[in-house]
Amino acid sequence: MIGEHIKRIRKEKHMTLSELAERSGFAKSYVSSIERNRQTNPSIQFLENISKELDVSLTYLLYGKENDRVLDKGWENLIQEAQNLGVSKEQFREYLEFNKWQDEQKSNM
Incomplete structure (x- = not known):
């Protein structure tokens, strides 16, 4: 879905794939x-650079x-810090899953 959105928005902005790639640095x-x-x-x-260029x-x-759900400044800062540290979305998901598992273990005791 993300790819489809990028392509649609890029075309709406009359931008070629080459232009977007060059401008975004990818x-x-x-x-x-x-x-x-x-x-x-x-x-x-990648997402941040592409959204900026588009x-x-x-x-x-x-x-x-x-959508109506806007991140508050604290969440924005946390995401920015994770990005600056090179944390991938997958690593962040794994962290969340681990914490969820820990909570379940505690509640089963």
């Missing part, structure tokens, strides 16, 4: 693989629309 082949949903787990840095919010890029 290889054309990588951007293409995202748009074609062959690569389905782009990095936070001049849309991350929410719009991810969901194809704005």
Whole structure:
């Protein structure tokens, strides 16, 4: 879905794949693989750069629309810090799953 949103928004902005790749600092082949949903787990840095170059919010890029759930400043800072440290989305998901498992273990005691 993310790839489809990127492609649609890019075309709405009359931008070529090559232009978007060059402006965002990513290889054309990588951007293409995202748009074609062959690569389905782009990095936070990729999403941030692409949303900036397409001049849309991350929410719009991810969901194809704005939604009512806006992150507060604390969450934005936390996400920025994780990104700066190089934490991938998968690593963050694993951390959340581990904490969820720990909570379940505690409640089963």
